[in-house]
Amino acid sequence: MTGSFWWDLLIGIGIALVLMWVALVVALIVIRPRGAQLRESLRLLPDVVRLVRRLAADDTLPRGIRIRLWLLLAYLAIPIDPIPDFIPVLGYADDAILVVAVLRSVVRRAGLEAVRAHWPGTDDGFAVLSRLTGLERHAS
Missing domain, CATH: 1.20.5 (Single alpha-helices involved in coiled-coils or other helix-helix interfaces)
Structure with a gap:
């Protein structure tokens, strides 16, 4: 050229x-989530962040899982994203997709019980999280 x-x-x-x-x-x-799914996922955000932090600090989980979770927390804390957060809906969708992917990999390696044991919210909130992320389908 x-x-x-x-x-x-x-x-x-x-x-x-x-x-x-x-x-x-x-x-x-x-x-991207539509309608009620988007509202449900936004309500779960504080509980999901606490869940990821608790899982990352759990010494009983394999090191590879904890490293993934700490990298996820670092990514979420960094203000620079591939799609800026000020863009409606799509700005936070890249973060949500990454969280879902990491949680699915945690469930595949550690089991749904580990995620459930660290869930800080209500049972209804966990049911919504499981439905939105497909965690139950990936449980071993």
Whole structure:
């Protein structure tokens, strides 16, 4: 393209990053929660953050799970996101999708009982969390 290897590499990486970002935005638009699901998930947010923190501090869980959970907490604390949080609905959807993915991996490795034991909210809240994230389908 430009004749310089480094410029071509930089342009190629830039194009790949833009394409990945566009694919992420499209995926979030397609799978974002609708109506009541969005309200339910927003009400659960404080309990989910406490759940992730409690699971990350549990020494009985395997180290790999705890590392994933601490990395998730760090990602959630960092103000820079692939999709800025000021964009309605989509801004928080990338965070929610990542939380769901990590919780599913925790359930696959540690079991649904570990997540249930650390749940700080009500039984109804846990039922909503299980339904929204599909945790029951991933329980061993």
